[in-house]
Amino acid sequence: MKETNQPFGLIGVVGLGLIGGSIALDLQSLGLQVRGLTSRKESAIKAQCRGLAQVVSTSPEILKDCDLIILALPLNQLIKPNKKLIDSLPEEAVITDVGSVKEPILHTWENLHPKFVPSHPMAGNNKSGIEAGARHLFKDRPWVSTPNSKTDLRALSLIKEMATMLGSKWITTDAKSHDQAVAFISHLPVIISASLLSMIQTQTNKDLYFLMKELASSGFSDTTRIGGGNPKLGRDMSSNNTSAILDGLDLYKTSITRFEKLLTEKNWSKLEEELKNTKKIRDAFFPS
Amino acid sequence: MKETNQPFGLIGVVGLGLIGGSIALDLQSLGLQVRGLTSRKESAIKAQCRGLAQVVSTSPEILKDCDLIILALPLNQLIKPNKKLIDSLPEEAVITDVGSVKEPILHTWENLHPKFVPSHPMAGNNKSGIEAGARHLFKDRPWVSTPNSKTDLRALSLIKEMATMLGSKWITTDAKSHDQAVAFISHLPVIISASLLSMIQTQTNKDLYFLMKELASSGFSDTTRIGGGNPKLGRDMSSNNTSAILDGLDLYKTSITRFEKLLTEKNWSKLEEELKNTKKIRDAFFPS
Numbered sequence: 001m002k003e004t005n006q007p008f009g010l011i012g013v014v015g016l017g018l019i020g021g022s023i024a025l026d027l028q029s030l031g032l033q034v035r036g037l038t039s040r041k042e043s044a045i046k047a048q049c050r051g052l053a054q055v056v057s058t059s060p061e062i063l064k065d066c067d068l069i070i071l072a073l074p075l076n077q078l079i080k081p082n083k084k085l086i087d088s089l090p091e092e093a094v095i096t097d098v099g100s101v102k103e104p105i106l107h108t109w110e111n112l113h114p115k116f117v118p119s120h121p122m123a124g125n126n127k128s129g130i131e132a133g134a135r136h137l138f139k140d141r142p143w144v145s146t147p148n149s150k151t152d153l154r155a156l157s158l159i160k161e162m163a164t165m166l167g168s169k170w171i172t173t174d175a176k177s178h179d180q181a182v183a184f185i186s187h188l189p190v191i192i193s194a195s196l197l198s199m200i201q202t203q204t205n206k207d208l209y210f211l212m213k214e215l216a217s218s219g220f221s222d223t224t225r226i227g228g229g230n231p232k233l234g235r236d237m238s239s240n241n242t243s244a245i246l247d248g249l250d251l252y253k254t255s256i257t258r259f260e261k262l263l264t265e266k267n268w269s270k271l272e273e274e275l276k277n278t279k280k281i282r283d284a285f286f287p288s
Numbered sequence: 289m290k291e292t293n294q295p296f297g298l299i300g301v302v303g304l305g306l307i308g309g310s311i312a313l314d315l316q317s318l319g320l321q322v323r324g325l326t327s328r329k330e331s332a333i334k335a336q337c338r339g340l341a342q343v344v345s346t347s348p349e350i351l352k353d354c355d356l357i358i359l360a361l362p363l364n365q366l367i368k369p370n371k372k373l374i375d376s377l378p379e380e381a382v383i384t385d386v387g388s389v390k391e392p393i394l395h396t397w398e399n400l401h402p403k404f405v406p407s408h409p410m411a412g413n414n415k416s417g418i419e420a421g422a423r424h425l426f427k428d429r430p431w432v433s434t435p436n437s438k439t440d441l442r443a444l445s446l447i448k449e450m451a452t453m454l455g456s457k458w459i460t461t462d463a464k465s466h467d468q469a470v471a472f473i474s475h476l477p478v479i480i481s482a483s484l485l486s487m488i489q490t491q492t493n494k495d496l497y498f499l500m501k502e503l504a505s506s507g508f509s510d511t512t513r514i515g516g517g518n519p520k521l522g523r524d525m526s527s528n529n530t531s532a533i534l535d536g537l538d539l540y541k542t543s544i545t546r547f548e549k550l551l552t553e554k555n556w557s558k559l560e561e562e563l564k565n566t567k568k569i570r571d572a573f574f575p576s
Contacts, residue, residue: 122505126570142503171502181499184488189511190563191547192484197566199536199543200472211469214459215430216573217410222510223477228570231563239556248487249548253541255487259479260537268527275478275519278485282414282516285504 008032008162009067012093014085016047016056018124018230019098020072021133024052026166029135035062038130046130060088068158071097075236079104086112094155100182101240102146102175110148115155118175119145121168122186128230139167146175183244187237188252191245193227194234296320296450297355300381302373304335304344306412306518307386308360309421312340314454317423323350326418334418348376356446359385363524367392374400382443388470389528390434390463398436403443406463407433409456410474416518424455431456434463471532475525476540479533481515482522 013024014037024034028051036053037060038044048056055062063069069089071078078099089095096117099105109116123141125132143163147156160170173181203209238245262271301312302325312322316339324341325348326332336344343350351357357377359366366387377383384405387393397404411429413420431451435444448458461469491497526533550559 122503124505124507126576141505144503173499177496177499178503181496181503184491185500185504185508189484189507191551192480192544193511194563194566195540195543195547196477196480197569198546198562199539201565201569202539202543203472208465208469211461211465212473213573215410215432215466215469216473217412217429219412219477219514220473221574222513223481224566224570224573225510226507227563228567228574229563231560231567234563235556235560238551238559239554242551242554246548246551249544249551251487251490252483253544253548255483255490256480256537256541256544258486259483260534260541263479263526263530263534263537266527266530268523271526272519272523274486275482275515275517275522277489278482278512279516279519281485281489282512285501285512286509286516288414 008158010035010065012037012063012066012069013053013072014063014069015072015074015077016043016052016130016133017072018128018132018137019121020070021047021050021052021130022123022135022137023070023072023098023133023166025133025135026138027162028054030165035066037062043130050130050133052130052133060084063088063093064090066090066093068094068162069096071095073097073099074232075099075101075105075240079108079240081108081112089113091115094152094158096159100186100237102178104240106146106148106175110150115152117145117147117151117155117159119143119159119163121163121166122182123168124229126225126229128233136167138163141168142171143168144171144173144178146173146178148175179241180244183241184248187241187245188248190226190229190234190237191249192252193224195227197224197227296446298323298353300325300351300354300357301341301360302351302357303360303362303365304331304340304418304421305360306416306420306425307409308358309335309338309340309418310411310423310425311358311360311386311421311454313421313423314426315450316342318453323354325350331418338418338421340418340421348372351376351381352378354378354381356382356450357384359383361385361387362520363387363389363393363528367396367528369396369400377401379403382440382446384447388474388525390466392528394434394436394463398438403440405433405435405439405443405447407431407447407451409451409454410470411456412517414513414517416521426451427455429456430459432459432461432466434461434466436463467529468532471529472536475529475533476536478514478517478522478525479537480540481512483515485512485515 012035034053036056044056094115096119098120106118121143300323322341324344332344382403384407386408394406409431
């Protein structure tokens with residue numbers, strides 16, 4: 001790492017959407033120097049106006065002095081990175097990504113850069129684009145890394161330090177387990193949630209549709225939040241973690257059919273028992 | 289209405305759980321006099337300690353001077369109210385309820401009390417019991433009423449005034465339409481959300497289960513919130529709005545199978561199009 005007065009040296013953030021923009025804002029607030037790279041001139045101007053980085057550019061040249069680079073790009077661009085980007089990454093810089101499917105990313109990058117650390121924060125909201133980045137997005141959220149035997153341990157420890165400084169809870173696991181886990185708790189819920197929204201729209205009785213819109217409150221809002229999220233992200237996670245999501249969908253359909261049977265059979269005591277059980281599971285996942 | 293220095297006279301709240309407790313707290317903060325009725329001595333003591341009402345009792349006698357009474361009881365107790373409670377309601381008092389299935393409640397009460405107004409707030413969270421009541425639960429939430437031709441219009445207007453004072457958005461519709469609408473946007477989501485939690489638990493690989501628990505973040509939290517809610521409430525809404533929920537489940541299964549097909553066929557452009565559409569629906573339901 002070059003000598004600077006900053007613990008991380010100069011930091012490059014590639015992509016200034018929700019995740020990249022939020023990382024860049026938080027890092028700056030910690031007194032760090034951030035260079036932001038975006039693909040379009042228009043985005044660069046907006047990013048500069050929003051102060052997402054001290055310097056914003058559309059030229060990969062901007063990365064040449066960076067000591068730490070965060071690739072905050074859409075999943076497909078992480079799995080199939082363009083040559084110009086690869087060529088602009090200094091060999092001595094530590095590189096990490098923010099993609100939510102780790103096996104294909106690790107597969108691509110383990111042979112592309114000696115100091116690549118596969119990682120990503122478990123955080124997000126319904127916003128996207130250059131206007132989306134916001135402070136404190138990662139506070140108290142998991143930040144997971146999936147190193148393998150080739151991963152540079154000093155690079156790994158630097159990314160851990162950065163994630164911790166952003167307020168995240170650091171977790172390490174292997175890429176395959178990670179992808180299975182997020183298929184169930186992150187990618188499948190997008191499909192479940194989107195299916196509910198899609199089904200509501202099949203409602204041909206317009207009065208009923210408008211009444212639903214008027215009455216919809218926090219329960220419907222929460223259940224549909226991620227189904228109404230970034231469509232491109234939903235597509236990318238589906239196309240890159242397909243078989244794990246399909247396994248999840250299969251189990252989910254069995255689960256929903258079991259609940260349907262309880263309603264059809266009017267087995268209310270068993271239904272209440274099941275709901276006591278699901279409450280117990282959720283309380284264990286999110287102790288208040 | 290008796291002469292008091294309060295616009296609503298003396299208010300009785302029957303049941304001091306999440307909804308009743310929250311109503312009672314907000315009404316008191318508006319300077320109103322509230323009498324709280326609970327069924328168990330222990331709850332009455334706790335409610336008194338929490339200051340949920342100025343006077344708390346386990347004796348229905350407490351309602352005898354009330355001008356407005358809110359029945360904040362579980363759905364089944366609203367549909368089959370006990371005789372002691374019915375007998376304790378003054379004939380000149382205005383009565384409303386908070387039950388989320390209106391047809392059976394209206395059916396019961398339209399012949400029981402001349403000033404009964406069927407209504408309920410679309411609000412809640414994962415808490416229940418005497419500890420759950422909190423201020424501002426109804427702010428900016430819909431409060432829906434389903435009067436029929438027998439409903440006393442002055443009583444209706446009093447309940448509207450109360451709901452508005454609690455910060456709610458007043459909506460009027462018929463009981464049948466209401467029950468259909470909430471089946472889709474409120475009751476069905478409970479089953480959808482619970483099915484996800486239940487399916488996660490079928491995961492026999494313990495390491496994966498613990499990893500899911502570590503990685504679960506806001507997306508999983510939101511999608512599972514209402515599936516981890518009050519089991520008794522879930523049972524009651526299911527048993528009292530069964531056919532509308534089953535209709536919804538049928539449509540929902542079709543919707544989820546359609547998404548599954550897109551994943552199986554790897555039809556990513558169509559999937560992205562569908563997700564753009566679901567985003568549009570949600571943005572229309574909840575404009576930010």
